Amino acid sequence: MYDVIIVGGGPAGLTAGIYSVRRNLRTLIITKDIGGQVLLTHKIENYPGFIEITGMMLSELFRQHAESLGVGIVLDEVVEIKKRSEKDFMVMTLHGEEYRAKAIILAIGREHRMLNIPGERKFLGKGVSYCFTCDGPLFKGKVIAVVGGGNSAFRAVEYLSEIARKVYLIHRRDKFRAEEKLIEKVKSKKNVEFILNTIIKEILGKEKVEGIKIENVKTGKERIMKIDGIFIEIGHVVRKELIEKIGLKTNEKGEIVVNKECKTNIPGIFAAGDCTDVPEKQIVIAAGMGAIAALSAYKYIKS
C-alpha cells in the first residue's frame, strides 16, 4: 500500500515524486518513459537554472533527483484507476500489475496528435518530427512538408521557411483555423506552397524520410512527393481512456480541470502539468504544479 501513486514521469510527475518523498510519503511513479514530451525537445532554453540543456539531459537530471531521494519508478503503463473507498485507490497496469495507494497524482501529459499512417512511427527522428523548434535546424536547405491548418502548423511554416529551401503546407481542408495575420504572413513567403484538400496516406523512405504519398480528397487522385522531412502539427491530446473511466471532469479540450491546489473533481485524485487545464504548457509550470499536487496529496492523506 503506497501513500501516493504518481502516473507519469515527465517534469510534473518527477517533481511530484520529489515533494512526496520529502514529506515521507511512500511514493511510486508508474510511467511509460522518463521525461515525457521533454524527451522530444532537442534544446531547452527556458527551464530556469539551465541556460541551455537537451531534453534528454534535463529528464535524466530530474530522474536522478527523484531516485536519489528514494522515489520508486516502475516503467509500465497505467490502464485503469479505481476508487475502492476514501483513501483507497487501485491502479492497474498494462503488464497486469495491481497497486494500491491512498492518493493518486495524474501527470500523464499530452501527446502530439499523430496522423496514424504507415511510416510515421518508423521514421520518428529520421525525418518525422512533432517539434519544429527542436528539429527545424536539421533541415537547412532541404525540402519539407508541414501538416496542419492551425496556429502551430502556421508557426512551423513561418519558422521553417527561413531554414528550408522549400516548405509545403499540407492541409486536409481549404480553410484554416490559424489567425488571419499569421496566414497572411505565411502566404507572402516565396518558398512556401499550399497543398490543400489533401491528406497524407504514407510516409516513404528506406533509412529516413524520402517522400510522402498524398491524396486529394476532392478528386481522389494520389501522387508521390519527394521530401526530406515532415513536421506533423495537428495538435495535442490528453489520453482519454484513463480519465473518462473514472469520471474526471475535463474541459472542452479534454484537459483535466484542476483548481489552484491541483485538486480534481474526485477527492484523492490530483493532477499536474500538461494534462490539466493550466493555460500554458511549459516544463517549469508543470514542475511547479507537480510540487503543489504532492503537497495537496500530503494534506489529503494526513487529514
Added chain:
Amino acid sequence: MYDVIIVGGGPAGLTAGIYSVRRNLRTLIITKDIGGQVLLTHKIENYPGFIEITGMMLSELFRQHAESLGVGIVLDEVVEIKKRSEKDFMVMTLHGEEYRAKAIILAIGREHRMLNIPGERKFLGKGVSYCFTCDGPLFKGKVIAVVGGGNSAFRAVEYLSEIARKVYLIHRRDKFRAEEKLIEKVKSKKNVEFILNTIIKEILGKEKVEGIKIENVKTGKERIMKIDGIFIEIGHVVRKELIEKIGLKTNEKGEIVVNKECKTNIPGIFAAGDCTDVPEKQIVIAAGMGAIAALSAYKYIKS
C-alpha cells in the same frame, strides 16, 4: 517605455523575465536583491534538476539565465505603481527613478516578519536567523532561543533541540497557535525551556550574538539572558504599501489574490510566487507562476 516591468528578483521574477524576453517583450526587472528569500536558504534540495545547491548559487544561475537572454535588471526598490490608462503603468522607485510599462508583474515575495528591535539587523547571519533548517546546524552544542508561538516556531524548537545543547522558546503570550500534537512533542524534550509572557527588547553582542534583554510583560521585570543564537519564527508578511495603494485585492493573510492565469483584480497587473495566495510557497512553484504571469502579460499586451 517597456512592455513589462517585473517587480522582484526571486525565482518568480527572474523566471517571468526569462519568459518575457523569449516572447520579445522589452523587459525590466526592478529588485532590491537577486534571489529574494532563496538567498536566506543555505541548502536547497527540492528544486528539480539540482539534487543539492545553495540558495546563493541557484539565485546566481537564475540571474545568469535571465541576463544571458537580455533581461535588464535594475537594483532599486519600487515604492509606487500608478495606472495611467490601459497598458500604461508608471513605476516609481526609492532612488527617484520613474519607469513606464504596458504591463506589470509583481513578484515581490514575502518577508520574514521581524521583531524590529535593536541588534536584529546588525546580527543577521551572526547569530540572528529566520531559517532554522538553513542555519540550525551551525549551533551544534550551543544555547539558543526561538521566538514565536505558532507551528513554525515549534517546528524550529523540535528540530533545533536535536542540535543545540539548550533551546529556550520565548513567546509573548502563554497560549500558542501551534498544533497540540507539536506542542506536546516539544514539551517532552528535556533540553527545551519555555519562557512565556515575555518579549525581547534587544539583541546583545559585540561581533556576534551573545545575549538578549527580555521583559516579562506581566511583571514588567527585565533581565539579560546569555545565548549564542536566536531564531525568529513569527511568520511572514507581504509588503503592504505597494499593493494597498493601487487597490490590489488580497486575502486575509495579505496575499495578492490571483487566478490560474496569475491575473490580479487589476487588468495589466499580474502576480506570481510567494506574494500571491498560492497555497504553497516553494521555489519551483514560484518559478512556474513566473512563467504563467509572463505569458499572460504577453497576451494582455498583444490583445
